[in-house]
Amino acid sequence: MxxxxxxxxxxxxxxxxxxxxxxxxxxxxxxxxxxxxxxxxxxxxxxxxxxxxxxxxxxxxxxxxxxxxxxxxxxxxxxxxxxxxxxxxxxxxxxxxxxxxxxxxxLSYLISIKNAFNIALKIAKLIEKRIKFRSKIVKTLIKKVKDNTRGIYVQCTGRINNVDMARVDKLYLGSVPLQSIKAYIDYAFVVANTSKGLQSIKVWVCK
The missing domain is CATH 3.30.300.20 (K homology (KH) domain)
Structure with a gap:
């Protein structure tokens, strides 16, 4: 503009x-x-x-x-x-x-698989369907992202897997340097609405 x-x-x-x-x-x-x-x-x-x-x-x-x-x-x-x-x-x-x-x-498959918001949205939809955060589907999705990028880091906060106590769980593959200026990091934040409350999904993708 x-x-x-x-x-x-x-x-x-x-x-x-x-x-x-x-x-x-x-x-x-x-x-x-x-x-x-x-x-x-x-x-x-x-x-x-x-x-x-x-x-x-x-x-x-x-x-x-x-x-x-x-x-x-x-x-x-x-x-x-x-x-x-x-x-x-x-x-x-x-x-x-x-x-x-x-x-x-x-968007093509290669562009969408590298998009952090698309990954976070998919994980949020799976969690809303009562699929566990560390399930095989989520890990397969993260592995596909890792095959096309340098690395991925996923953080889930809330009552994960419908437990009573809120906690933080993390999944990551590859390298995601969050303190480097040269690295191109794509970040996204999505909220999943579950029966036990809201869960936040944060995704960092290093392209």
Whole structure:
């Protein structure tokens, strides 16, 4: 996003970057666009259950005049999902009174297996289905990541395996230098909602 003189720009971190790109010139416009961003994200989160199979990894919003463009990065897309997205866009366009478009980028297997958020989301879904953190499925997933990267480090916090006492469990393979500036580390944080409470999944992937 280009910066101009006497203009204000928004760059709030959410692990990495704020997922909106826009530039404003007065305080009133700043307040309006920020409120609209929060409304759009809240509405998208409420519809995420319908798009759960897509495994949405990244979402970014762009504005060009009166047009609102939603850029999605997903690992799976089907014809049924396209129909749901069309209905979603029509309802969002009526609500915001704007032209809303969506651009879907389907990630390849090699890119998705290196993505920390995708790995954390998969582990969280397995834990919500009452699969143990140190199960064979989770270890196989971590091994696949290690085969395509330098290393992976996974940390799970909460009432793991439905026990009464909260604790921290870790799984790691390969090398993940967290104190090195030269290393390219991809980090993600996902919360799994289980019958015993919330469990946090943190993943570090060294590419």
């Amino acid at each position: 280009s910066r101009k003189k006497n203009s204000s720009s928004l760059n709030i971190t959410n692990n990495k970057t704020w997922n909106s790109s826009w530039c404003i010139y007065n305080q009133e416009e700043f307040r309006y666009l920020l409120q609209e961003d929060l409304v759009v994200y809240s509405y998208i989160r409420s519809q995420f259950k319908n798009f759960e199979l897509m495994n949405i990894i990244n979402l970014r919003i762009y504005r060009i005049n009166d047009f609102l463009i939603i850029d999605l990065a997903a690992t799976y897309i089907s014809f049924t999902m396209r129909e749901l997205i069309t209905i979603f866009l029509n309802s969002l366009s009526i609500f915001l009174n704007k032209y809303v478009y969506v651009a879907i980028n389907k």
